[in-house]
Amino acid sequence: MYYVSNQKRKTTVEALRRAITSQIVIADINQRLNDTQKQIALLNQAVTDTGAGAAPEEIAAFKAQIDSVRTKIRELAGLSEPEVREQVNAFGKEYDALGASWIVFYENFGIRYSRAITELALRGDPISQHVLQQTVPQLLEAEKRRVETTSASFYSVGEWADRLTAVIFLFSGVLGSVIAIRLSRHLDRGLSDLKAGADRIGGGALDHQIPIRSNDELGDLASRFNQMTVQLSGAHTNLTSAHTELASRHEEVQRQRQVSESLLLNILPAQIADELRAKDFVDPKYFEDVTILFTDFVGFSNSTRNLSADDLVYLLHEYFTVFDNIATRYGLEKLKTIGDSYMCVGGLPARVPSHPVDTVMAAFEMLQAVRERASRSPSWGVRIGIHTGPVIAGVVGVKKFAFDIWGEAVNHASRMESSGAENCINVSQQTWTRIKDFFAGEPRGYVTTKDKLDHEMFFVRNIHPALRSAGVPPRLFTRRYQIYFQREPPAFPSDLLDRSPEPAVIADPQSGSASVAS
Numbered sequence: 001m002y003y004v005s006n007q008k009r010k011t012t013v014e015a016l017r018r019a020i021t022s023q024i025v026i027a028d029i030n031q032r033l034n035d036t037q038k039q040i041a042l043l044n045q046a047v048t049d050t051g052a053g054a055a056p057e058e059i060a061a062f063k064a065q066i067d068s069v070r071t072k073i074r075e076l077a078g079l080s081e082p083e084v085r086e087q088v089n090a091f092g093k094e095y096d097a098l099g100a101s102w103i104v105f106y107e108n109f110g111i112r113y114s115r116a117i118t119e120l121a122l123r124g125d126p127i128s129q130h131v132l133q134q135t136v137p138q139l140l141e142a143e144k145r146r147v148e149t150t151s152a153s154f155y156s157v158g159e160w161a162d163r164l165t166a167v168i169f170l171f172s173g174v175l176g177s178v179i180a181i182r183l184s185r186h187l188d189r190g191l192s193d194l195k196a197g198a199d200r201i202g203g204g205a206l207d208h209q210i211p212i213r214s215n216d217e218l219g220d221l222a223s224r225f226n227q228m229t230v231q232l233s234g235a236h237t238n239l240t241s242a243h244t245e246l247a248s249r250h251e252e253v254q255r256q257r258q259v260s261e262s263l264l265l266n267i268l269p270a271q272i273a274d275e276l277r278a279k280d281f282v283d284p285k286y287f288e289d290v291t292i293l294f295t296d297f298v299g300f301s302n303s304t305r306n307l308s309a310d311d312l313v314y315l316l317h318e319y320f321t322v323f324d325n326i327a328t329r330y331g332l333e334k335l336k337t338i339g340d341s342y343m344c345v346g347g348l349p350a351r352v353p354s355h356p357v358d359t360v361m362a363a364f365e366m367l368q369a370v371r372e373r374a375s376r377s378p379s380w381g382v383r384i385g386i387h388t389g390p391v392i393a394g395v396v397g398v399k400k401f402a403f404d405i406w407g408e409a410v411n412h413a414s415r416m417e418s419s420g421a422e423n424c425i426n427v428s429q430q431t432w433t434r435i436k437d438f439f440a441g442e443p444r445g446y447v448t449t450k451d452k453l454d455h456e457m458f459f460v461r462n463i464h465p466a467l468r469s470a471g472v473p474p475r476l477f478t479r480r481y482q483i484y485f486q487r488e489p490p491a492f493p494s495d496l497l498d499r500s501p502e503p504a505v506i507a508d509p510q511s512g513s514a515s516v517a518s
Contacts, residue, residue, distance in 0.1 A: 385417025
């Protein structure tokens with residue numbers, strides 16, 4: 001009878017060991033799945049077609065990570081009872097599909113953006129959500145019930161064995177009773193340690209160790225339990241390091257993306273850059289009303305003969321940097337520089353009604369910037385020409401592409417610059433009509449340009465006399481600007497009100513040149 005009870009104890013202990021080990025394996029699988037899903041989610045945030053995906057050794061390491069979970073699932077199937085094994089096998093097939101989807105995503109991220117995202121959205125995410133939210137919790141709950149059932153069975157066997165032992169050894173004396181009680185307490189304490197340890201592992205304490213109190217089956221089970229926790233803790237540490245490295249790579253990808261974004265915005269207007277990113281091409285656009293500004297330095301040709309190449313480039317860079325800042329301040333879009341000429345335009349890509357006035361104010365600031373540098377050697381003057389009219393805009397080329405505008409208005413603006421005078425703002429009749437309520441000007445009559453055509457031109461000298469008032473910008477100027485355009489002036493040339501009356505400029509209608517009257 002004693003032999004039968006002892007065999008029942010051993011059978012119950014073995015069943016309990018298998019149940020607890022299964023629970024530990026499920027906790028390990030759950031931890032690895034969560035870590036892999038976080039890794040995939042972090043990659044998904046950084047995914048883009050950069051042309052540089054994961055290295056072959058990284059892909060091999062990721063596949064090994066996927067295979068390690070398959071190994072755990074097979075181990076779980078070997079530990080499971082027949083009624084649970086079918087559920088574990090179904091879980092294995094589901095994980096095979098999930099692992100295959102994750103590998104496809106990992107192999108394509110950074111190379112084929114749409115393939116990676118489609119795989120993750122259509123297969124990976126739905127399967128991973130089902131596995132982590134339903135399948136694994138169900139398995140864990142089943143094994144937990146198994147532990148509880150086995151524990152209850154053990155206690156039931158223990159009670160039966162205790163009663164049987166009491167009957168058999170009733171006459172054996174107090175010593176036998178004490179031994180039986182101590183043995184029962186020993187088993188109870190060992191099982192309690194194992195159960196508490198399994199609960200700690202399930203709660204995330206992967207480094208938890210249980211005390212080894214004996215060299216029997218309970219001691220062996222406790223030793224295996226502790227080895228498992230060491231492996232889990234090591235795997236968690238490795239995954240944490242991998243997450244840290246992945247986060248670092250993500251930050252680098254973001255930094256490179258910001259650099260690329262900045263470079264693209266230095267080439268194209270923001271709206272055009274957005275369209276190019278969205279469609280890989282830019283549709284030509286017709287702008288019925290823009291204001292084009294050209295500048296050209298007077299005396300530049302002599303400087304090319306007298307200055308070294310690096311000094312000449314440095315001076316141009318200094319001037320054009322100032323012009324860039326001025327154009328940005330007044331909402332103008334710089335298009336390009338051609339030699340010592342600078343070209344910008346107002347009223348595109350954002351259509352704003354104030355662009356003729358804003359462009360003239362920017363021209364005054366450019367004149368001021370050139371005058372402030374007049375004491376240097378060499379000193380350059382500047383001619384500024386402005387015209388308002390329709391243009392066609394678009395992006396041309398596939399290598400070193402550029403945003404540009406075309407149309408008769410561009411040629412007309414260029415003629416305004418070449419027919420102007422040093423340190424003067426020469427505008428067409430079309431522009432003058434749009435700005436005459438804000439600025440004082442000097443009619444030049446009809447001037448013959450290089451294309452042998454006569455064009456009416458005006459020199460813009462100062463703000464309109466009726467708008468002179470206190471403040472910068474002047475209060476009356478600001479009021480009229482608000483009435484006309486329903487917005488505040490973007491800026492105002494600081495020295496515009498202080499400009500002294502300038503001598504009249506006489507234009508030669510035949511040559512298109514201009515001279516200052518004495």
